[in-house]
Amino acid sequence: MEKTIRKIFDKKHISRTISYLVVIGGFVAVQLLMNTVGIKSLFRSLLVPTCCYIVAALSLNLVVGVSGELSLGHAGFMSVGAFTGIIICGVLEPYLALNWLRLLIAIILGGVAAAIVGLLISIPVLKLQGDYLAIVTLAFCQIIKSLLNNIYLGIDSNGLHFSFIENRVSLIPGGKMLLSGPMGATATTRLATFTAGFLLILLSLLIIYNLTYSRYGRTIMAARDNRIAAESVGIHIRNTKMLAFVISACLAGMSGALFGLNYSTLQPAKFDFNLSILILVYVVLGGLGNITGTIIATLILYALPELLRGLQDYRMLIYSIILIVIMLITNNRKLKDKTDALIADIKARLPKKGSAAHD
Amino acid sequence: MAFLSYLINGMGLGSVYAIIALGYTMVYGIAKMLNFAHGDVIMIGAYTAFYCLTLFKMSTFASIIIAIIVCTVLGILIERLAYKPLRKSSSLSVLITAIGVSYFLQNLAQILFGTDPKVFPELMKNSTFSLFDGQLTLSYKTLLTIIVCILIMIALTIFVNRTKTGKAMRACSQDKEAAQLMGINVDNTISITFALGSGLAAIASVLLCMTYSTFNPTLGSMPGIKAFTAAVFGGIGSIPGAFVGGLLLGIIETLTKAYLSTQLSDAIVFMVLIVVLLIKPSGLLGKKIHEKV
Structure with a gap:
């Protein structure tokens, strides 16, 4: 029993645990929403x-x-x-x-x-x-x-x-x-x-x-x-x-x-x-070989154009720009360093919350 | 005689594919990337020529020149903004970026020009002439397309083999680092390749619109895929390969439509491609690269 639990949370298998948690969590959340507040028919x-x-x-x-x-x-x-x-x-x-x-x-x-x-x-x-x-x-x-x-x-x-x-x-x-x-x-x-x-x-x-x-x-x-x-x-x-x-x-x-x-x-x-390409884009943006990443990328990228529906004609245009920008940021060394520095800068300015937990 | 007329019509269609395939193959040869946005550059070329002709009432020649200039500039812009930052990253990420650019151009065109099909003005009367006592009827359009394609092929071959820039292009496609050591500006050479390919796309767009007469923002996608197939068919990276591949693909498509089935022509075209690749895995005229351990 203890061995099984350890196997779930050890370093090698943690990404697997996260994937399952994301999926099960998502399902439970949607079910709860559906049965309590109710969700829009579009959603x-x-x-x-x-x-x-x-x-x-x-x-x-x-x-x-x-x-x-x-x-x-x-x-x-x-x-x-x-x-x-x-x-x-x-x-x-x-x-x-x-x-x-x-x-x-x-x-x-x-x-x-x-x-x-x-x-x-x-x-x-x-x-x-x-x-x-x-x-x-x-x-x-x-x-x-x-x-x-x-x-x-x-x-x-x-x-x-x-x-x-x-x-x-x-x-x-x-x-x-x-x-x-x-x-x-x-x-x-x-x-x-x-x-x-x-x-x-x-x-x-x-x-x-x-x-x-x-x-x-x-x-x-x-x-x-x-x-x-x-x-x-x-x-x-x-x-x-x-x-x-x-x-x-x-x-x-x-x-x-x-x-x-x-x-x-x-x-x-x-x-x-186009559909083949769309799925390929989910996979690449989620990270090749990364299962959790693929799930999250699909959720975001599939939901994004639908959520941008208010902008009607412009949603696919915005989607394509986001796609290009993400590819450039994640794959170009200089741009990546700049964004990393920017994120670190923002993090440094935020009040430190997690420091106590780490000790 | 019917066969001969189908053959020549197929060559006409194949010539357009060949011109588009040249853009794919040159870029692949030098930058080792599949430029998916190439089909959409064709579409932009078509709209430019269309508005020059109808809105600004320019002459045919001036419209085509302006379309070529717009496409060339667009090609260089795309390369500089989207592909150049990714030169050292994996080919897959460049491919996805190219797909992003393709989506961007298509959607931009939909917003700017609307999704409704536009009728391309007639540049040339659809007149035909007969040979062999009227047994063989050919249109001047088809003949013009074939001649344009052959002229482009000759000019391009001379450019690549005889000029200094052409030599630089060949050097870059073989070994970028060595080319740089020899004092070649690799970045500029790649930009020139994109510019050339996109300029050819503009010519292809006018030829396409002359044959189909109506067009919309998705004009470039199907000819794009077909031309890409043609480039692989002939051996991607090889300029004569693109020519042969394009012509053969056009002929096969027209002949299947005439003798076998209209609905299944796409399936048969792709089937032939698969068979060719199984027999010659690097295309008809492609070079086989041996892997060294």
Whole structure:
């Protein structure tokens, strides 16, 4: 017992404890607010997408931060997960009345589908390196988007009807279109809940922390830090990178499934290059390989444009300026020194509060 | 004959991609960064030319020159303000900054010019001419685009291979420190590269607007991604590579649209890219760099 407690708070694991505390604390705070004061509907509508983006960013961090490969096509995996989830839910609707069970199955199968796609993609992708690898992930994202834009799928009492490129699906009355090409899913039952999002974040934290602290995690990081040295001690680079890639795709698919089931209509074009970039920005600003940082960065950066909604047209402009300024401050030696000096200056002027506690 | 006309139309589209891809590839060759804002410089070029033509009633030639000047200055400004402070940091942070700049330009354009699509004035009558007893019909626009692209390629090759600045550019792309020891001003050389790439973007913007006739603040994003793909396709960092990659990409896109499927053309274009990269991992004309232990 004592050993377990010590393990939670020792130096090596403190960041993990903080991550869990941030997530659980956030969940409890929102629940309390919801049940006591009540929150605005705008804020309420942001809860599930925020959870989805956090999971997507965490999973991307596994590829970009832990495994060290730049992926520009993360939205593709979310898209696969989302539409798999929507289809599964649509198919199961007549047979399963339990909403949470349907959501669970949809999320799991969404993750499985994305993992399979991720595995197939990782075979060619991981043969390449650096910028070439990045452009191929981008290409795959575009391919997935263009294929999904052409899928027509409907369901009626005779079963599933499928057609490609042209809409040749004719349904008997009572049937329902699940996917209709560029229009995407048009009549999804909204199953996603904030609790599900919270549990999904916990699950991804569990998976990512257990992976990075395990033998496999160490091999992945070794392959990232020095490919040649890692190879020379017998680490199979492709397989270790593939492991990270597939797990990341699986988590992204799960987040996508939850995301897809949060809206009654969803178009494949939603999961475009811009979304991949947006998630990448969360990861980079949160700190590569830093899990807590990723969560906080996603919270702030996703909330920021929404909170700036009062400024309407200017919010994305302000967002982009903040992005550039943060990158310059954190990455340029001179600017960083200046800001550090400024912060130290402000700290020195503030009355010392913490000094007593330190003694 | 239909095939030949598709081929030439594809070359027209490919020429535009090639001109944009040159901007990507030159900057990559020298600064080792993916300049994501390049597509948005194209968009700014289009708006500049548009307002010069309609609001100030300038001649076509003057408008294009002003667009080139504006884009060149913009390119240098972006480089100095956003990329230069990050020259020594990781490539990923530079990439994110470039994305930030791209978002900034797009949103600025949305506020300044509005999101509604604008109709670009006709610079050239959409006249066609026939060859082989009317079996092959080609438009002058396509021909002009191809000729402009070839002229740019020739001029650029001479510039890079024969002039002192070109030599400095090549030296910087090989080894920045050694170039500095030889008395080359690396910062200025990088700025010149950005200026050149952005100037070419202005020409590309006018050619793009001539083909599509309407444009909006997101004009640059899709051609940007395609041209970037073209640059990688031909081997990023290589100037002839960008030319070959751009032309091939345009031809493949037009032929798939004509013979296979319009909706799937993007998917097929990217599929071809992946296949090429698997066979030749550093692009068609890219140099393979061996890793030394």
